[in-house]
Amino acid sequence: MGDPATKTVYPYIPNSVPAIKADMLAEVGAATSDELYDVIPTSIRLDRLLQLPEPLLSEYDLRRHVEELLASNRPTSEVLSFLGGGCWPHFVPAVCDEIASRGEFLTGYHDGERSMLGSYQAQFEFQSMIGELTGMQMVSTTTYDWGTAAASSLIMAAQLTGRHEVLLPRTISPTRLRQIRTICGPTMTIHLVDYERSTGTLDPSALSARLSTDTAAVYLEVPSYLGFLEPRAPEIAELAHAQGAILVVGVDPSSLGVLTGPGGYGADIVCGDLQPLGIHMSYGGGQAGFIATPHEERYIATCPTLLVSILPTEHEGEYVFEWVNFEHISYGLRAESHDFAGTAQTIWAIVAGVYLSLMGPQGMRDLGETIMQRGAYARSRLSEITNIVTPVFDAPHFKEFVVNFEGTSKSVAEINAALRERGIYGGKDLTTEFPELGTSALYCVTEIHRKQDIDRLVAALAEVLR
Amino acid sequence: MIARHGEKVALKERFHQAAWQEKLVMELGRPGRRGVLVPDAGDDIRARAGDVLAGTPESLRRRELPNLPEMSQPEVVRHYTRLSQMVLANNVAVNLGLGTTTMKYNPLVNEFLSRSPKLAELHPDQDDSTVQGILELIYRFGGMLAEISGMDRFTFQPAGGSQGILANALMMRAYHASRGEADQRDEVITTIFSHPANAAAPATIGFKVVTLYPGPDGIPELEALKAAVGPRTAGLMMTNPEDTGIFNPRVAEYVRVVHEAGGLCAYDQANANGILGVTRARDAGFDMCQFNLHKTFSVPHGCMGGAVGATGVREALVPFLPAPTVEFDGSRYYLDADRPASVGAIRSGLGNVQSVLKAYAWVVSLGAEGLREAAHMAVLNNNYLVGRVTAIPGASLSFGKDNPTRRLEQARYSWEGLTADTGVHTMDVHNRMIDYGVQGYFSSHHPWLVPEPFTLEPAESYSQEDLDEFAAVLERVAEEAHSNPELVKTAPHNSTAGASVPGAEAHPAMTWRAFLDVQGQGAE
Numbered sequence: 009m010g011d012p013a014t015k016t017v018y019p020y021i022p023n024s025v026p027a028i029k030a031d032m033l034a035e036v037g038a039a040t041s042d043e044l045y046d047v048i049p050t051s052i053r054l055d056r057l058l059q060l061p062e063p064l065l066s067e068y069d070l071r072r073h074v075e076e077l078l079a080s081n082r083p084t085s086e087v088l089s090f091l092g093g094g095c096w097p098h099f100v101p102a103v104c105d106e107i108a109s110r111g112e113f114l115t116g117y118h119d120g121e122r123s124m125l126g127s128y129q130a131q132f133e134f135q136s137m138i139g140e141l142t143g144m145q146m147v148s149t150t151t152y153d154w155g156t157a158a159a160s161s162l163i164m165a166a167q168l169t170g171r172h173e174v175l176l177p178r179t180i181s182p183t184r185l186r187q188i189r190t191i192c193g194p195t196m197t198i199h200l201v202d203y204e205r206s207t208g209t210l211d212p213s214a215l216s217a218r219l220s221t222d223t224a225a226v227y228l229e230v231p232s233y234l235g236f237l238e239p240r241a242p243e244i245a246e247l248a249h250a251q252g253a254i255l256v257v258g259v260d261p262s263s264l265g266v267l268t269g270p271g272g273y274g275a276d277i278v279c280g281d282l283q284p285l286g287i288h289m290s291y292g293g294g295q296a297g298f299i300a301t302p303h304e305e306r307y308i309a310t311c312p313t314l315l316v317s318i319l320p321t322e323h324e325g326e327y328v329f330e331w332v333n334f335e336h337i338s339y340g341l342r343a344e345s346h347d348f349a350g351t352a353q354t355i356w357a358i359v360a361g362v363y364l365s366l367m368g369p370q371g372m373r374d375l376g377e378t379i380m381q382r383g384a385y386a387r388s389r390l391s392e393i394t395n396i397v398t399p400v401f402d403a404p405h406f407k408e409f410v411v412n413f414e415g416t417s418k419s420v421a422e423i424n425a426a427l428r429e430r431g432i433y434g435g436k437d438l439t440t441e442f443p444e445l446g447t448s449a450l451y452c453v454t455e456i457h458r459k460q461d462i463d464r465l466v467a468a469l470a471e472v473l474r
Numbered sequence: 475m476i477a478r479h480g481e482k483v484a485l486k487e488r489f490h491q492a493a494w495q496e497k498l499v500m501e502l503g504r505p506g507r508r509g510v511l512v513p514d515a516g517d518d519i520r521a522r523a524g525d526v527l528a529g530t531p532e533s534l535r536r537r538e539l540p541n542l543p544e545m546s547q548p549e550v551v552r553h554y555t556r557l558s559q560m561v562l563a564n565n566v567a568v569n570l571g572l573g574t575t576t577m578k579y580n581p582l583v584n585e586f587l588s589r590s591p592k593l594a595e596l597h598p599d600q601d602d603s604t605v606q607g608i609l610e611l612i613y614r615f616g617g618m619l620a621e622i623s624g625m626d627r628f629t630f631q632p633a634g635g636s637q638g639i640l641a642n643a644l645m646m647r648a649y650h651a652s653r654g655e656a657d658q659r660d661e662v663i664t665t666i667f668s669h670p671a672n673a674a675a676p677a678t679i680g681f682k683v684v685t686l687y688p689g690p691d692g693i694p695e696l697e698a699l700k701a702a703v704g705p706r707t708a709g710l711m712m713t714n715p716e717d718t719g720i721f722n723p724r725v726a727e728y729v730r731v732v733h734e735a736g737g738l739c740a741y742d743q744a745n746a747n748g749i750l751g752v753t754r755a756r757d758a759g760f761d762m763c764q765f766n767l768h769k770t771f772s773v774p775h776g777c778m779g780g781a782v783g784a785t786g787v788r789e790a791l792v793p794f795l796p797a798p799t800v801e802f803d804g805s806r807y808y809l810d811a812d813r814p815a816s817v818g819a820i821r822s823g824l825g826n827v828q829s830v831l832k833a834y835a836w837v838v839s840l841g842a843e844g845l846r847e848a849a850h851m852a853v854l855n856n857n858y859l860v861g862r863v864t865a866i867p868g869a870s871l872s873f874g875k876d877n878p879t880r881r882l883e884q885a886r887y888s889w890e891g892l893t894a895d896t897g898v899h900t901m902d903v904h905n906r907m908i909d910y911g912v913q914g915y916f917s918s919h920h921p922w923l924v925p926e927p928f929t930l931e932p933a934e935s936y937s938q939e940d941l942d943e944f945a946a947v948l949e950r951v952a953e954e955a956h957s958n959p960e961l962v963k964t965a966p967h968n969s970t971a972g973a974s975v976p977g978a979e980a981h982p983a984m985t986w987r988a989f990l991d992v993q994g995q996g997a998e
Binding site: 183325 | 983
């Protein structure tokens with residue numbers, strides 16, 4: 009039968025042309041490419057072909073195959089979805105898609121301070137714009153997502169304070185809590201602080217009781233995972249600082265056109281996710297985290313990512329950029345560091361920069377305002393339905409809110425199944441993760457939800473619960 | 475000049491990279507301009523919602539609009555398109571010098587497929603019944619990587635190689651904890667030529683780290699490993715071939731030594747591009763491994779991500795995998811989050827799923843024979859290039875004297891000879907290469923055990939002409955180092971980025987506002 013590999017010419021492998029391969033083998037002094045592997049003992053060599061499906065050699069066949077696999081998915085664009093909770097449906101401007109698919113940004117890597125100025129500049133611009141939104145002057149390159157950024161921020165706090173205890177609100181996103189437990193759990197003590205049932209806000213007496221000179225950090229989310237806003241954030245900052253602890257605030261940056269940057273109310277470290285800023289959800293693949301701090305040496309030295317810094321050139325008004333922070337992270341310190349830096353999510357930082365440039369100050373204000381208006385409208389309309397309670401917390405909300413179905417005879421799973429039959433994805437089921445909230449779901453309303461969409465949800469729910 | 479079949483290799487003598495002198499985005503635009511308008515809520519919603527901003531807590535309310543650029547849409551498009559043109563990326567330039575990173579062609583059809591709304595508009599909390607297609611793809615690809623590595627199960631949650639290494643360190647810890655040995659087994663052993671994350675990630679979760687150094691042949695010393703293992707050993711985390719391109723032929727013995735001491739062995743397969751279908755993690759006895767899909771499996775690097783550290787384990791370690799996992803009950807695919815022994819979650823959702831799709835499509839486009847062909851051609855390309863580069867006066871192969879075995883898919887070299895003769899250093903050569911329209915190379919992770927290092931990895935998607943051109947550029951720059959060292963030391967001359975003002979690096983600034991403060995101008 010011969011070696012089939014010598015017969016197929018692979019479009020992605022230019023030297024798979026038999027004559028070229030033979031020419032190159034002759035130059036390196038090998039009769040076959042197998043000979044190149046002499047260094048690998050036969051005892052650990054695979055003596056058969058891998059058992060993989062027959063290849064789809066033509067692009068057409070490959071495309072048909074993958075499209076057929078994906079066909080059974082029913083994406084949010086084909087229905088009406090109210091799922092949010094960390095991965096959010098937002099409008100993605102066409103410009104964001106265009107820049108995200110530029111081959112130069114997509115297929116570049118690193119080590120290009122002198123040859124990739126464009127990507128470094130885009131990264132620096134992103135950092136600068138996130139700095140403006142958060143009220144901070146030092147911004148990291150990307151982390152893998154908000155949860156990783158939060159865990160890394162807490163590790164920073166431990167290094168900055170020399171302490172190993174952190175306080176998190178019990179209303180924290182369950183996914184982020186799992187991430188923090190996984191990453192920080194081995195080296196830190198994690199305490200959850202209870203919340204006030206009426207407003208959702210952190211219980212001040214519970215916080216005071218837990219805060220001590222062992223506390224490295226207090227972590228807050230604004231807006232909270234459950235959608236309410238924490239009006240006592242400045243007091244919490246003061247309480248934390250009085251004990252020498254760091255205040256870490258996690259944010260949804262799409263709120264920062266209407267909410268002040270956490271730097272304005274005492275946060276020492278801000279973290280969050282970029283996905284709302286012009287990035288498709290992609291089943292969770294659009295997440296990307298960031299960390300923002302004051303422009304102080306101690307924060308820079310503990311920031312667990314490479315950083316892009318601007319440098320003036322001899323030409324007035326022209327700049328170049330360089331990686332800094334090598335010496336403080338694993339690239340320089342190896343086992344003496346406290347990070348797992350590496351390739352993360354930079355393409356989304358570039359896209360987030362594009363998005364913020366498009367939106368501008370007024371766009372971010374309009375976005376925040378319309379999200380709050382639509383959410384208020386949805387809560388008002390939903391609360392007209394008998395036996396539904398929303399909002400559950402007596403507080404201003406942003407983007408998400410809890411809907412309680414305790415007064416109905418149905419579970420959230422049953423309600424969502426019935427909604428699904430009507431082409432609607434209801435809110436995320438909170439029954440297991442927040443049992444104290446009873447039969448509840450987390451609904452998300454953004455600028456993509458029109459009046460007729462919300463009205464349709466209300467009508468469908470009324471029908472399902474009838 | 476290096477010749478192939480008697481022909482001279484023509485260099486791009488008049489190359490110049492795009493240099494738009496593009497202002498920073500913060501300096502562009504005019505007050506009042508808009509790039510995109512937000513959909514209006516409409517009167518009905520506004521009337522019922524009331525003044526939502528007035529209802530925002532005083533303490534959180536933003537008083538002034540954020541200081542973002544105010545740009546029209548054409549300005550934004552032009553700015554970012556210009557920035558993109560000032561990137562010497564893989565689609566633009568021969569980029570085979572970035573050793574350890576496996577820069578290969580990123581098939582456009584896979585990009586096209588990954589942008590389908592059937593994937594791009596999926597929410598991670600959708601009911602399993604509405605995501606059967608993507609779950610099937612993930613499940614199938616897990617099976618393919620299991621076959622490729624010999625491991626039993628994979629997770630794609632880690633969104634980078636370093637996060638995959640972290641996942642392996644966490645599973646090591648969980649495994650020993652399940653046997654009541656978590657406190658006792660607190661040491662992880664790695665090698666100095668493995669990626670820094672193999673030392674840093676275990677340290678971050680509390681392990682002590684022991685680092686093995688190479689012997690004269692470039693291979694970590696077995697005796698040092700034997701001396702390092704003991705009742706405190708949690709495991710070994712290493713690459714093979716290491717970043718030098720040297721394959722450790724006794725790897726199975728290393729694994730056995732660690733197993734006999736009760737430790738686990740994790741294989742960082744960042745350098746797997748030359749061994750797909752040739753040798754597998756299981757064949758050497760490893761318990762766990764991780765592939766970088768953004769390297770070996772053709773997923774683009776995105777100027778530093780999105781990435782995937784696909785992490786695989788043997789059956790005994792499956793309970794410890796990050797949750798949720800993708801399962802199949804014979805008729806439907808579903809997510810299993812109820813895994814009490816799991817290390818937990820290290821990334822939200824299932825990771826960078828769009829990248830998993832691209833990697834799947836790449837494997838399906840090649841099949842078993844194609845994968846083997848890709849690996850063989852990567853190794854052939856590298857050996858061809860080794861011949862070309864080591865023929866350049868002043869360049870040498872690291873550990874070449876004591877270890878003449880063939881390098882696999884990459885090789886680390888040294889300009890020690892050139893530096894001694896000319897005073898020109900490896901980063902000078904790197905900067906001068908750009909002037910000929912090829913991307914500069916990767917030197918080495920720290921510490922630089924090899925003096926004046928450079929690491930080349932000509933993956934299978936580079937042509938023989940690309941290899942010749944790259945080697946000819948190196949040869950030309952080495953000649954220039956002798957004839958005109960200042961020309962090399964002040965390079966690049968034909969690139970976008972000029973030289974910074976001397977001393978400026980003493981004042982790093984990561985935002986425009988910080989920079990203006992550092993400059994004493996103050997932000998407006």
